[in-house]
Amino acid sequence: MRKNPDRRKEDRFPQRKDDIWRNGTLRAEKIAGLLYPRRCPFCDGLLSAGEPYLCRRCAGNLNFIRGPVCMKCGRPLESDTMEYCDSCRRREHRFIQGFAPFTYRGMVQDSITRFKYGNRAEYAGFYAAAIRKHGSVHLEEWKPELILPVPIHPDRYRKRGYNQAEEVGRHLSRELGIPCATNEIYRRKNTRPQKGLTPSMRRKNLSDAFAVRDGARLPERVLLVDDIYTTGTTLDALAETAEEAGACRIWFACISIAPGQSL
Ligand SMILES: [Zn+2]
Numbered sequence: 001m002r003k004n005p006d007r008r009k010e011d012r013f014p015q016r017k018d019d020i021w022r023n024g025t026l027r028a029e030k031i032a033g034l035l036y037p038r039r040c041p042f043c044d045g046l047l048s049a050g051e052p053y054l055c056r057r058c059a060g061n062l063n064f065i066r067g068p069v070c071m072k073c074g075r076p077l078e079s080d081t082m083e084y085c086d087s088c089r090r091r092e093h094r095f096i097q098g099f100a101p102f103t104y105r106g107m108v109q110d111s112i113t114r115f116k117y118g119n120r121a122e123y124a125g126f127y128a129a130a131i132r133k134h135g136s137v138h139l140e141e142w143k144p145e146l147i148l149p150v151p152i153h154p155d156r157y158r159k160r161g162y163n164q165a166e167e168v169g170r171h172l173s174r175e176l177g178i179p180c181a182t183n184e185i186y187r188r189k190n191t192r193p194q195k196g197l198t199p200s201m202r203r204k205n206l207s208d209a210f211a212v213r214d215g216a217r218l219p220e221r222v223l224l225v226d227d228i229y230t231t232g233t234t235l236d237a238l239a240e241t242a243e244e245a246g247a248c249r250i251w252f253a254c255i256s257i258a259p260g261q262s263l
Pocket residue numbers: 040041042043044045054055056057058059
């Protein structure tokens with residue numbers, strides 16, 4: 001029986017080194033994949049050439065958010081008679097609306113922990129693809145002109161070697177064909193982690209955290225990007241600063257959103 005030609009190509013790749021050079025159309029990522037083997041964002045196992053983002057086993061266990069969600073932040077709701085989550089009912093937001101493809105728990109939570117603290121910036125490609133896939137209806141409707149990842153303080157950047165939100169933003173920028181702002185807005189305060197703070201402490205912690213670089217201007221329609229959405233305090237602070245730079249229609253996309261019970 002004849003084997004599927006695509007399958008054959010996959011099987012062969014990358015067993016023989018000179019195969020890389022035989023096909024002139026081979027993409028740069030594939031070559032990079034040989035030098036730095038790609039890993040599954042969930043089990044951290046090595047991916048084969050036929051697994052562009054995650055391994056087949058984890059793909060089968062992956063749960064995108066389904067069912068009723070908060071009209072403001074996209075958090076899953078217990079009943080479809082509710083319009084907003086408890087958190088959004090309690091506070092106004094500076095952004096219009098947002099979403100995340102995943103709830104922040106289980107395998108997603110472990111994955112994001114490695115992404116942020118375990119030197120796994122490479123997971124960003126999968127996260128961006130998940131955001132685009134899950135949010136395609138929103139993104140087509142909103143038509144953002146710019147992606148604005150949440151900036152981290154230079155001290156934290158030096159320690160981590162990358163900004164996790166920026167990594168997702170860059171990949172999403174490529175997926176959507178719109179630019180990603182990495183310099184226009186910066187973090188001037190090295191704020192404490194928000195975890196464990198009350199909402200008012202979060203706001204205080206973040207007041208004046210961000211600033212507009214001298215002379216920088218943003219377009220009107222901006223998509224903020226971050227890794228985890230909890231109460232939206234960080235995104236509200238960033239949205240406020242983005243408005244100072246000229247943005248006036250602001251949405252967000254995050255990799256994950258904390259379930260309601262944890263707030
Ligand atoms: Zn896996």
